[in-house]
Amino acid sequence: MSLTKHINILDYTLLSLLRRKFRNAGIILVFSLVICITGSVLLLTYAFKREAVLVLGNVPELIVQKMTAGRHELIPVSLGEEISRIPGVSGVEPRYWGYYFDSFTKANYTVVTPGGRLSEGNKLLQGRLPSAEEKGVAAIGGGIARTRFLGIDDDLALFSPDGKLRNFRVVGIFQAPSELLTFDLIVIGKGDLQELFSLPPGIATDLVVGVRNETEAPVIARKIRERIPDSRPILRREIIRTYDAVFSWRSGLILTLFAGALAAFAILAWDKATGLSADERREIGILKALGWETSDILEMKFWEGVAISLTSFFLGILAAYAHIFFFDAALFAPALKGWSVIYPRFHLVPFIDPYQIATLLSLTVIPYIASTIIPSWKAAVTDPDEVVRG
Amino acid sequence: MLLHPGIIGLIIGSGLTLLLLFSSALLGMQILRKWDITSSSELQLSLERKTYLVSTLVQYALLFQVISAFLFIYTADDMHNLLVGAMCATGSLNANPYGFPALYAQIVTLFLAAAWISLNRIDNRAEDYPLTRKKYSLLFLILPAVTAGYVLQLTYFGSIDPDVITSCCGVLFSEGGAGLGSSLSSLPVRKTEIVFGLLYLLVIVSGLLAARSGRRPFTLLLSASSALFFFGAIASVITFISLYFYQMPSHHCPFDILQSGYYYVGYPLYATLFAGSFFGVMTGAVEPFRKIPSLAAVIPAVQRRWALTATVAITLFVILSIVPMVFTPFTLEGY
Numbered sequence: 001m002s003l004t005k006h007i008n009i010l011d012y013t014l015l016s017l018l019r020r021k022f023r024n025a026g027i028i029l030v031f032s033l034v035i036c037i038t039g040s041v042l043l044l045t046y047a048f049k050r051e052a053v054l055v056l057g058n059v060p061e062l063i064v065q066k067m068t069a070g071r072h073e074l075i076p077v078s079l080g081e082e083i084s085r086i087p088g089v090s091g092v093e094p095r096y097w098g099y100y101f102d103s104f105t106k107a108n109y110t111v112v113t114p115g116g117r118l119s120e121g122n123k124l125l126q127g128r129l130p131s132a133e134e135k136g137v138a139a140i141g142g143g144i145a146r147t148r149f150l151g152i153d154d155d156l157a158l159f160s161p162d163g164k165l166r167n168f169r170v171v172g173i174f175q176a177p178s179e180l181l182t183f184d185l186i187v188i189g190k191g192d193l194q195e196l197f198s199l200p201p202g203i204a205t206d207l208v209v210g211v212r213n214e215t216e217a218p219v220i221a222r223k224i225r226e227r228i229p230d231s232r233p234i235l236r237r238e239i240i241r242t243y244d245a246v247f248s249w250r251s252g253l254i255l256t257l258f259a260g261a262l263a264a265f266a267i268l269a270w271d272k273a274t275g276l277s278a279d280e281r282r283e284i285g286i287l288k289a290l291g292w293e294t295s296d297i298l299e300m301k302f303w304e305g306v307a308i309s310l311t312s313f314f315l316g317i318l319a320a321y322a323h324i325f326f327f328d329a330a331l332f333a334p335a336l337k338g339w340s341v342i343y344p345r346f347h348l349v350p351f352i353d354p355y356q357i358a359t360l361l362s363l364t365v366i367p368y369i370a371s372t373i374i375p376s377w378k379a380a381v382t383d384p385d386e387v388v389r390g
Numbered sequence: 391m392l393l394h395p396g397i398i399g400l401i402i403g404s405g406l407t408l409l410l411l412f413s414s415a416l417l418g419m420q421i422l423r424k425w426d427i428t429s430s431s432e433l434q435l436s437l438e439r440k441t442y443l444v445s446t447l448v449q450y451a452l453l454f455q456v457i458s459a460f461l462f463i464y465t466a467d468d469m470h471n472l473l474v475g476a477m478c479a480t481g482s483l484n485a486n487p488y489g490f491p492a493l494y495a496q497i498v499t500l501f502l503a504a505a506w507i508s509l510n511r512i513d514n515r516a517e518d519y520p521l522t523r524k525k526y527s528l529l530f531l532i533l534p535a536v537t538a539g540y541v542l543q544l545t546y547f548g549s550i551d552p553d554v555i556t557s558c559c560g561v562l563f564s565e566g567g568a569g570l571g572s573s574l575s576s577l578p579v580r581k582t583e584i585v586f587g588l589l590y591l592l593v594i595v596s597g598l599l600a601a602r603s604g605r606r607p608f609t610l611l612l613s614a615s616s617a618l619f620f621f622g623a624i625a626s627v628i629t630f631i632s633l634y635f636y637q638m639p640s641h642h643c644p645f646d647i648l649q650s651g652y653y654y655v656g657y658p659l660y661a662t663l664f665a666g667s668f669f670g671v672m673t674g675a676v677e678p679f680r681k682i683p684s685l686a687a688v689i690p691a692v693q694r695r696w697a698l699t700a701t702v703a704i705t706l707f708v709i710l711s712i713v714p715m716v717f718t719p720f721t722l723e724g725y
Contacts, residue, residue, distance in 0.1 A: 041395070042395055045395065238553075240471065241471055241472055241474075241552065241553060244471040244472055244552075245472050245552040248393070248394045248395065248468075248472075249393050249394070251395050252392075252393030252394050252395055252397070252398055253393055255395055255398050256393060256398065259398075262402075294439070294442050295442065295514075298442060298446055353650060354460070354464070354648075354654070355396065355461075355464035355465075355467075355468060358399070358457055358460050358461040358464060359395050359396050359399040359461060359464075359465075360399075361399075361403075361457055362399035362400065362402055362403030362457060362458065362461055363395075363398065363399045363402060363403075366402065366403045366406055366454050366457065367402060367406065369450060369454075370406045370409070370410065370450065370454075373410070373443075373446055373447060373450055374443070376446070377442060377443040377446055380442065381439040381442065
């Protein structure tokens with residue numbers, strides 16, 4: 001068994017594939033499409049997961065919400081004192097935020113007050129952030145600026161619950177690279193926010209608990225829950241875990257829905273491989289008459305499978321890569337992203353690893369190869385005289 | 391937790407492996423019952439043709455099995471995010487009692503399928519296919535391993551429940567103190583290093599002797615020593631080899647070295663270990679077939695080649711594992 005023999009068989013296979021260009025191009029096209037769709041789902045899922053982990057890296061380690069009748073409620077700021085007495089807590093900070101539905105653009109905005117974490121991304125801001133004490137000024141996300149045609153020093157008009165119109169002078173606009181976080185964001189001072197949402201004094205949306213040692217966070221969360229039974233402590237790890245599960249589940253769901261198409265493709269491959277043309281049968285007959293053994297024909301069929309699957313695999317995965325990272329996943333994003341109306345246009349960070357490749361191989365190439373084994377064998381054991389005589 | 395892309399891939403991929411091996415076992419049963427090399431009936435001819443199908447099926451099954459084994463480890467690793475306390479694949483596999491058995495079943499299948507292919511190669515070299523019965527009986531050993539692997543895998547993934555935020559309460563208080571065992575228990579470093587070195591010495595000596603002379607005691611010794619070396623090496627990877635790659639005295643995960651952060655060094659490491667141990671064991675395992683007249687000439691040559699392959703592969707494995715010990719400042723002295 002010399003290497004030359006295998007190379008010669010591979011060489012012959014490639015030439016014979018080239019001779020039947022159009023027929024093989026057909027199957028490569030369909031196969032690439034199948035791989036492209038499956039690959040897109042996988043690439044998109046993992047890009048989202050990564051994005052979520054990166055974004056959630058800035059989320060506070062522990063957030064405490066208040067629950068009433070099973071719903072999230074506003075929390076009294078005074079509870080913070082009780083929490084800060086728990087050993088290991090480095091500080092408690094109330095957060096004020098809310099959603100504002102804008103009937104002009106039919107979109108939800110997220111309204112927040114400036115806090116430590118927001119100003120970290122200051123370089124992504126054109127203009128400046130309002131300070132917590134300032135009144136009548138706002139920094140807005142690029143999406144709001146675009147949909148409401150606002151620039152710096154323009155007025156942003158928002159309705160408070162009592163129907164009164166309030167004007168905020170735009171002093172800052174977030175820049176494109178931060179769009180995933182800031183697209184629908186409005187940053188206003190604390191007093192403004194309380195007025196805009198008619199929040200009673202002494203009440204915050206939730207509390208951010210600083211924890212000295214991250215590994216202690218679950219213990220602190222447990223203590224908070226013991227002392228304030230109607231509270232809901234949320235750990236950062238849990239948010240990440242939930243996102244991970246949700247994205248996996250969603251992409252699994254899409255892949256399951258797609259399983260029918262995959263099965264159809266396997267049947268097509270089986271059918272193509274079974275229905276040998278008279279030409280091919282004669283070719284195999286002649287090869288055998290010339291002294292090729294059954295195992296050589298099987299090897300030829302193996303190389304044929306490898307050539308077709310690898311070509312399709314690379315074409316498919318390149319197309320998927322382009323689809324996800326250059327064209328922003330135009331086909332699948334709505335299903336995987338969420339429901340928000342003005343969702344930012346954002347470019348995902350390209351991310352691909354052996355895991356995705358192995359999954360993709362298992363989902364596409366293995367079914368293809370498996371469905372061609374028996375037809376290949378049938379072709380390989382045909383008697384030369386039977387075929388050549390016709 | 392079955393709607394995860396990796397798990398769907400595994401259900402399809404290993405499902406097809408199972409299907410291929412199942413159909414090859416069915417064909418094997420036919421062949422076992424009716425095989426008669428002296429006959430020139432049409433039945434015998436069709437059986438001889440079917441042997442090609444069986445060997446093709448098993449070869450593809452082995453290929454798929456390799457992909458599935460990696461996919462299994464990757465998926466377990468990917469799921470550690472979903473489980474409280476799990477930090478890498480070890481933690482996920484420990485999440486319920488089926489994880490590690492499923493992995494072991496995969497490895498056993500890998501070795502058995504590779505052994506079948508080697509037997510088949512030898513058998514095809516002889517005029518009268520003397521190993522036919524043996525090799526088709528081996529198929530019936532592979533089948534339970536694959537089935538067990540598949541069932542264990544499904545049970546494992548089926549009974550994993552991701553710990554996600556529920557609406558009533560953000561934090562999970564269910565886990566009673568300690569999380570999942572994220573680390574495998576390791577052996578005393580110094581002693582393991584010595585055993586590892588001694589086993590390697592044994593493999594090298596018996597391997598070189600077997601490769602030169604191809605004589606019986608050496609091949610059997612190589613078989614035994616490479617089997618021992620395999621287990622010793624896995625224990626060493628957990629105890630000290632992986633630690634040098636991670637440069638962390640407490641991280642004993644045998645799977646993280648497969649990741650990009652460690653330059654994928656796990657692939658060559660495990661590839662050389664598996665190939666080396668496999669060929670080492672096979673060198674002695676084919677010893678009984680020497681007595682078969684039509685194989686008398688074939689076997690010694692094969693044994694010598696395998697012995698050499700085993701020695702080279704295991705040496706590469708040892709070199710790969712020693713590199714970080716020699717060239718990085720990290721040291722386990724004192725642990």
